[in-house]
Amino acid sequence: MKKILPTDDGKLILADTPCPELRDDEIEIKVMAIGVNYADVKIRFGYFSDKTRKNPEMGCEVSGVVMRKGRDAHRFAVGEKVFAVWHWGGGYAEFMVVPEYAAFRLPVYLSFEQGAAFPVIAQTAYHLVHTVAHVERGETVLIHAAAGGVGTMLVQLCAMQGATVIALSSSERKLERVKKLGATFTLNYSEPIVERVLSLTKGEGVQAIFDGNGGAFFPHNFEMLGLRGRVVLFGNTAGEIPHLNPYQLVYSSHQLIGFSMRAITANPELYIATYRWILDRLESGELKIEIGHCLRLEDAEEAHRLLTSRESYGKIVLRP
């Protein structure tokens, strides 16, 4: 089968590889669409931070059709349409093998592209808003990279909670689209962000900040955070974060919270219940999946370029 593999010098090539072996509790999926995540870029270049995962591969979310079942896999019929999230990856390929519990029926109201695009970003955004930051009606929240995969979900979920959303991006074009998702205010990183946020909040600051960027800007989050405000850090697309003095958090009762989906996948009941919640809102149209780019599997390199050059909007999907 065809599979995208990283070369020693960091390029992505389409290679011929044997089909994966099938264990008793696994299913084999003929991959129809693959969701591209920022984590794939980190895995590709070997700086993925989750040390519990040895040798993870790119491609942790796919949709497709069940082709084969292990002896103990009974939940799906051969030919059934599914989506799957498997954190060891291996999805940048024509076929992927996952434990049966990692797959879910693809509802009829979702295309293969949509089925591969929403699982990671929607679960992550749901828990950032509801489980970690506990965003409430009437609060004002700030969302970094609001036009990205996780960002477009965060904007919608915070707006659904009745929060005032300040959305940040590096591009006016992307901000226009984010506004249609429910952002109340949009700011370009080229503006003096701290001043603008303080002005929009009449000097009080925001109640919650969602930051998957990290990088040099990160410490400035606390300059625009209100009393008892919380900053949730869940990624570092913009690189290393400068040293912080935790005592800075004391005076305004600020909270800094880290988040990884590992905390949720360790609780299968919560994980499954969250998919039910998300799928209900996708079916009703309350929640939208923003797919900005659909490319061929062999264009995985271009997908990563779009993501790392800040040119992408929403989610990027690959089709084998």
Ligand SMILES: NC(=O)c1ccc[n+]([C@@H]2O[C@H](COP(=O)([O-])OP(=O)(O)OC[C@H]3O[C@@H](n4cnc5c(N)ncnc54)[C@H](OP(=O)(O)O)[C@@H]3O)[C@@H](O)[C@H]2O)c1
């Ligand atoms: N903790 C978890 O469990 C978890 C789960 C899923 C994702 N994540 C993290 O969430 C973040 C977003 O993931 P995603 O897959 O949805 O990606 P994404 O937001 O679509 O990533 C691309 C966007 O990041 C922004 N960005 C800011 N600084 C950047 C830089 N120096 N280089 C490149 N991009 C930069 C850009 O937005 P603008 O140009 O609009 O500013 C860019 O368009 C990542 O850090 C990812 O690792 C964490």
